[in-house]
Amino acid sequence: MYDGGKIIVGLIIFLLIVTFPFYTNLGRPVTKPTPDLNTPVIKQLKVKECVESKAFMRAEHMKLLNEWRDSAIRNGNRIYINSKGKHYEISLQKTCLNCHSNKDTFCNVCHKYAGVKPYCWSCHFVREEGRG
Amino acid sequence: MSLNRREFLKITGLIGLGIGVSGVNLLLRGRVDASEFLSSPESLVAERWAMVVDVNKFKTEEDYRRIIDACHSIHNVPDFGNKKDEVKWIWTDEFEHAFPEQQNRYLPEWVREKPFPLLCNHCDNPPCVRVCPTKATFKRKDGIVAQDPHRCIGCRFCMAACPYGSRSFNWRDPGPFIKERNPDFPTRSIGVVEKCTFCVERLAKGLEPACVEKSNGGLVFGDLADPNSNVRRLLSTHYTIRRKPELGTQPSVFYIIGGEENA
Numbered sequence: 001m002y003d004g005g006k007i008i009v010g011l012i013i014f015l016l017i018v019t020f021p022f023y024t025n026l027g028r029p030v031t032k033p034t035p036d037l038n039t040p041v042i043k044q045l046k047v048k049e050c051v052e053s054k055a056f057m058r059a060e061h062m063k064l065l066n067e068w069r070d071s072a073i074r075n076g077n078r079i080y081i082n083s084k085g086k087h088y089e090i091s092l093q094k095t096c097l098n099c100h101s102n103k104d105t106f107c108n109v110c111h112k113y114a115g116v117k118p119y120c121w122s123c124h125f126v127r128e129e130g131r132g
Numbered sequence: 133m134s135l136n137r138r139e140f141l142k143i144t145g146l147i148g149l150g151i152g153v154s155g156v157n158l159l160l161r162g163r164v165d166a167s168e169f170l171s172s173p174e175s176l177v178a179e180r181w182a183m184v185v186d187v188n189k190f191k192t193e194e195d196y197r198r199i200i201d202a203c204h205s206i207h208n209v210p211d212f213g214n215k216k217d218e219v220k221w222i223w224t225d226e227f228e229h230a231f232p233e234q235q236n237r238y239l240p241e242w243v244r245e246k247p248f249p250l251l252c253n254h255c256d257n258p259p260c261v262r263v264c265p266t267k268a269t270f271k272r273k274d275g276i277v278a279q280d281p282h283r284c285i286g287c288r289f290c291m292a293a294c295p296y297g298s299r300s301f302n303w304r305d306p307g308p309f310i311k312e313r314n315p316d317f318p319t320r321s322i323g324v325v326e327k328c329t330f331c332v333e334r335l336a337k338g339l340e341p342a343c344v345e346k347s348n349g350g351l352v353f354g355d356l357a358d359p360n361s362n363v364r365r366l367l368s369t370h371y372t373i374r375r376k377p378e379l380g381t382q383p384s385v386f387y388i389i390g391g392e393e394n395a
Contacts, residue, residue, distance in 0.1 A: 067169075073280045076272065077169035078336045090169075094316055122321040123281065125313065 174338035178355035189350035210306035253383030260290035
């Protein structure tokens with residue numbers, strides 16, 4: 001092999017760069033995100049439940065929001081009947097953000113953990129905060 | 133292990149089927165069983181929404197101000213304070229600019245000088261819908277030309293296509309320029325186009341458009357397909373004109389310019 005030493009050194013450097021995120025984060029404590037549910041509106045609820053189950057919302061809320069958006073804007077259907085038969089108005093601002101008025105301690109916590117940057121709040125804002 | 137052609141094809145087919153099934157499974161994940169979408173029972177419905185503007189009912193500056201403020205305040209329309217960046221859903225202009233092909237220099241003075249309330253015409257053949265590359269703008273079944281701002285990529289083709297100037301672009305972040313936010317309605321972000329929606333969100337609640345409500349009868353809203361509707365009654369008893377009808381867009385906003393005897 002011509003220039004074998006250079007190639008191997010090069011490969012090692014390449015591997016070091018590619019695996020950089022793994023070994024730098026190795027051993028670092030990972031804190032599980034804990035979204036805060038203590039908002040004034042939620043505290044007043046007798047039965048503390050979201051439009052669907054907690055597990056479903058945690059995993060699939062973005063898909064549900066997309067369905068809500070298409071239903072309301074494209075089809076003009078602005079009422080959502082959940083799996084238990086309960087009716088909800090389809091509105092990110094009036095329904096979702098009414099309870100979850102704490103963007104910084106609810107939405108952002110998991111989004112930061114997962115490294116995603118949804119831009120919902122550039123238009124949909126929380127009542128008290130104005131632009132959230 | 134050696135495979136003959138027949139066995140190889142069988143195994144490949146089975147693997148393909150397996151991948152297909154798991155793919156479908158992935159697609160269906162995230163759907164909730166038994167969930168449904170409904171339109172609200174109190175919502176106003178029509179086959180073809182339309183508006184009649186009785187210009188004679190607009191007398192003072194306040195009459196125009198009232199309908200514009202009603203619209204712009206509930207829809208969080210920003211006021212940038214300059215004409216270049218202006219965002220407008222409903223506005224006024226002179227006869228000469230609103231109806232350029234019907235202009236002549238001997239028109240009565242009141243026609244030449246009166247401001248005309250203008251808004252999106254919710255055309256039957258909307259050119260904005262035709263040119264939109266992402267289908268962000270579309271025509272609803274009830275004739276309303278609606279826009280999904282989530283899909284707008286800000287290409288502004290619709291603005292070039294609209295012959296009525298009904299569409300505005302957010303050149304800057306509109307947030308700081310909204311005087312008082314209506315918490316029940318979203319704002320827009322920088323880089324999207326916006327326009328009048330015939331108040332779809334109010335129709336869904338059984339309310340007429342905000343401008344109609346505040347117009348003291350100057351704006352009449354109704355179903356063009358229903359011969360007994362209030363708009364059809366007005367259209368059959370008054371001479372009305374539409375903006376730039378020669379373009380074939382079939383606007384749904386009609387103007388009564390009947391002279392003082394109709395006032």
